[in-house]
Amino acid sequence: MGNYANIAEQVSKLRERSELTQEQVANKLGISRQRWIMVEKGERDLNTEELETLATLFGMDVADFFEEIPNVEKFKQMYFACLKFAANQHGNVPKTKLAKLLYLADFSNFFKELEPMSGVKYRRLEYGPVADIFFSLTEDLYESGKIRIEPLDSALMISSSTKDVSFDQLTDKELSQIKNICALWKDRRTEEIVNFTHEQLPWKMCREGEYIPYTLILQEDPKHVYQPLA
Numbered sequence: 001m002g003n004y005a006n007i008a009e010q011v012s013k014l015r016e017r018s019e020l021t022q023e024q025v026a027n028k029l030g031i032s033r034q035r036w037i038m039v040e041k042g043e044r045d046l047n048t049e050e051l052e053t054l055a056t057l058f059g060m061d062v063a064d065f066f067e068e069i070p071n072v073e074k075f076k077q078m079y080f081a082c083l084k085f086a087a088n089q090h091g092n093v094p095k096t097k098l099a100k101l102l103y104l105a106d107f108s109n110f111f112k113e114l115e116p117m118s119g120v121k122y123r124r125l126e127y128g129p130v131a132d133i134f135f136s137l138t139e140d141l142y143e144s145g146k147i148r149i150e151p152l153d154s155a156l157m158i159s160s161s162t163k164d165v166s167f168d169q170l171t172d173k174e175l176s177q178i179k180n181i182c183a184l185w186k187d188r189r190t191e192e193i194v195n196f197t198h199e200q201l202p203w204k205m206c207r208e209g210e211y212i213p214y215t216l217i218l219q220e221d222p223k224h225v226y227q228p229l230a
Contacts, residue, residue, distance in 0.1 A: 008042035075118035085182035092157035124206040128197035
């Protein structure tokens with residue numbers, strides 16, 4: 001089966017993240033623990049029925065096995081980098097603007113390197129592209145006291161409340177790109193960045209609620225990948 005090495009790595013990580021033992025997953029598939037160990041080592045293929053069982057177990061689609069697992073920790077570091085570099089004089093970033101800055105960082109990186117920074121999925125929503133995990137991550141960070149959220153007029157303002165932030169998963173080049181994007185949009189109104197993403201092909205070519213393929217950004221004008229319109 002094509003791309004199997006990637007699938008073997010994914011199922012191993014998914015099992016660990018789901019806090020399931022090798023024996024528990026093996027039992028779900030109706031195979032021995034030894035045979036499952038071979039799966040995780042890339043020494044045994046998975047048939048279609050087994051992939052469907054695993055997809056149900058991990059709450060995903062079979063097609064997701066053929067995509068790279070998003071780097072959630074790296075996305076979190078991108079989140080805090082945007083809070084650092086795009087903060088206004090009060091140390092805040094509007095929640096909607098933050099979501100768009102993350103989108104621009106991931107998609108501009110794909111435009112340049114043919115791979116996103118984090119690999120998380122983005123959906124086409126009313127106020128522009130938003131990462132699937134953005135809202136749940138924001139809630140988790142707020143509940144754990146790592147960010148503050150304060151209302152201001154009709155917006156929610158987010159600021160970091162922790163100094164214990166590492167950017168070790170971001171390369172110097174990636175961190176520089178985030179800093180550059182934030183500098184370009186820092187003093188722009190949220191409405192401007194929303195309108196900018198609405199004018200891009202990735203948002204235009206998808207329907208409401210659909211996942212936005214990273215490859216759509218390759219059709220964009222190079223001057224319209226992340227820079228504000230003149």
